[in-house]
Amino acid sequence: MLRMSLHSLAFAKGAVSTISWHCSEGTASDVSDPKTWMCLICGWIYDEAEGAPEEGIPPGTRWEDLPPNWSCPECGARKEDFEMIEI
Numbered sequence: 001m002l003r004m005s006l007h008s009l010a011f012a013k014g015a016v017s018t019i020s021w022h023c024s025e026g027t028a029s030d031v032s033d034p035k036t037w038m039c040l041i042c043g044w045i046y047d048e049a050e051g052a053p054e055e056g057i058p059p060g061t062r063w064e065d066l067p068p069n070w071s072c073p074e075c076g077a078r079k080e081d082f083e084m085i086e087i
């Protein structure tokens with residue numbers, strides 16, 4: 001019985017998040033808690049909230065959504081050479 005109610009609760013939460021996702025569609029700012037990444041080679045900063053428009057990366061693009069072969073626009077370092085930083 002308890003398991004049944006937990007399951008239906010999870011289902012209800014999923015339905016709600018699906019609805020809210022549709023409501024926010026098109027606002028382009030669906031990044032909650034954006035992170036900032038820094039190139040360890042040259043110190044170039046990638047801010048998920050700002051993206052890198054001059055590199056063709058729209059604002060709000062998650063670090064993990066960048067192409068695997070994406071590299072630092074300043075020095076060409078790979079994503080592995082970046083580290084998440086706190087500002």
Ligand SMILES: [Zn+2]
Pocket residue numbers: 039040041042043044072073074075076077
């Ligand atoms: Zn760099």
